[in-house]
Each structure stands twice: as structure tokens, then as C-alpha cells.
Amino acid sequence: MDEKQVPTTGPKGEDGPPPKPWKGLEEKLGVSFGDRSLLQQALVHSSYLNEAPEESYRSNERLEFLGDAVLGFIVAG
Numbered sequence: 001m002d003e004k005q006v007p008t009t010g011p012k013g014e015d016g017p018p019p020k021p022w023k024g025l026e027e028k029l030g031v032s033f034g035d036r037s038l039l040q041q042a043l044v045h046s047s048y049l050n051e052a053p054e055e056s057y058r059s060n061e062r063l064e065f066l067g068d069a070v071l072g073f074i075v076a077g
């Protein structure tokens with residue numbers, strides 16, 4: 001398998017994506033995410049979706065736009 005390819009099967013060849021290492025990330029950051037789907041969306045760049053269009057992920061552009069708008073509001077105030 002090429003280093004850049006992401007496996008599309010779960011453990012033991014089950015269908016679906018491999019398990020996500022959210023627990024390890026949460027432990028390292030010292031936080032617990034309430035909605036992990038937002039965490040996954042925040043970490044998926046649109047360029048990845050161009051490379052893997054069969055994935056059902058959403059890109060982070062919507063969250064990035066919201067963050068930029070909030071920062072713009074704070075700086076302008």
C-alpha cells in the first residue's frame with residue numbers, strides 16, 4: 001500500500017473506515033470532545049476530499065469560514 005493511501009476497511013477487513021484515534025488525541029490535549037463528528041470535520045481539508053471522493057467526510061471549509069467571521073467580529077469590535 002502506498003504511504004499516502006488511507007485504508008478504507010476497518011479492523012479484520014470489516015467494511016467502513018478504520019477506527020479513529022480520538023481517545024489518544026483527547027488524552028494528549030486534556031479535553032473531551034462532545035461531538036466528535038465536528039472534530040473529524042475540522043480535521044478534513046478539501047484537498048483530501050479531492051483525492052478520496054468516495055469518502056463521506058465533509059471538509060472543514062464551513063467551520064473555517066465561521067471561525068474567520070468570529071475573529072473578524074472580535075477584531076472589529
